[in-house]
Amino acid sequence: xxxxxxxxxxxLAVRVQDVGLAAINTxxxxxxxxxxRAVAMAVLAxxxxxxxxxxxxAEAGLTLDAMGAVRTIxxxxxxLAFILxxxxxxxxxxFLEHDEVLGLYQAKAFxxxxxxxPTALSADAIQRLQERHDAAKGRYPDRYKxxxxxxxxxxxxxxxxxxxxxxxxxxxxxxxxxxLHAGLSxxxxxxxxxxxxxxxxxxxxxxxGAPSGRPVTLACMCLMQMLDAVLExxxxxxxxxxxxxxxxEAAALGPD
Numbered sequence: 001x002x003x004x005x006x007x008x009x010x011x012l013a014v015r016v017q018d019v020g021l022a023a024i025n026t027x028x029x030x031x032x033x034x035x036x037r038a039v040a041m042a043v044l045a046x047x048x049x050x051x052x053x054x055x056x057x058a059e060a061g062l063t064l065d066a067m068g069a070v071r072t073i074x075x076x077x078x079x080l081a082f083i084l085x086x087x088x089x090x091x092x093x094x095f096l097e098h099d100e101v102l103g104l105y106q107a108k109a110f111x112x113x114x115x116x117x118p119t120a121l122s123a124d125a126i127q128r129l130q131e132r133h134d135a136a137k138g139r140y141p142d143r144y145k146x147x148x149x150x151x152x153x154x155x156x157x158x159x160x161x162x163x164x165x166x167x168x169x170x171x172x173x174x175x176x177x178x179x180l181h182a183g184l185s186x187x188x189x190x191x192x193x194x195x196x197x198x199x200x201x202x203x204x205x206x207x208x209g210a211p212s213g214r215p216v217t218l219a220c221m222c223l224m225q226m227l228d229a230v231l232e233x234x235x236x237x238x239x240x241x242x243x244x245x246x247x248x249e250a251a252a253l254g255p256d
Contacts, residue, residue: 006058010216012216019227023044024041054219077165084233104133108126224250
């Protein structure tokens with residue numbers, strides 16, 4: 001799919017969001033589901049919110065910041081596809097309970113920072129977090145990896161390969177990471193060299209640049225993949241057909 005101009009990218013984002021909202025509206029009208037199905041909807045809702053952020057930032061010319069939200073969508077797409085592919089109930093539990101492990105370390109860091117303020121975080125609160133951490137930690141060989149207990153799925157790259165998201169990882173996720181991490185890609189657009197009568201002058205640029213359709217295009221690509229997986233998993237065939245028509249239309253858009 002080609003990079004769209006900002007106006008066409010916004011139109012596509014609106015249509016993608018419409019399909020996502022229709023899926024959520026259909027879901028909430030049904031009987032209470034298993035938790036893992038509700039979590040899939042929560043992930044979709046988070047991704048749709050990030051899409052709104054991408055549109056706002058990209059249209060404001062804050063392209064690199066928009067790519068941060070693109071990375072969120074891409075990572076959510078990969079992880080949700082991985083959860084839904086096999087044993088979704090257990091994988092959802094791993095995904096959710098991982099927060100219990102990370103929460104304790106963050107709380108202790110907060111407590112150490114405000115050690116002279118007894119109201120910042122009580123010993124009882126730390127104890128409760130410790131108990132929840134201890135109950136969950138046996139499932140996480142590496143406390144920073146929620147899927148670490150599933151052999152061959154420890155990293156997001158491994159999970160991407162497992163769910164046919166290799167292109168999304170190598171292209172979209174990688175581009176978004178380069179925009180965010182400290183390095184040339186994150187700073188190049190903030191420096192320019194201008195020729196003057198006195199010779200070259202280096203300028204440092206602060207603020208927004210030109211609006212860009214690229215972050216929105218990439219975000220829509222990830223979200224359409226996510227929606228495809230969710231709609232198939234839930235059996236929403238009418239919405240799936242609507243999405244596939246949109247995917248085909250989107251593939252034909254963009255400059256020649």
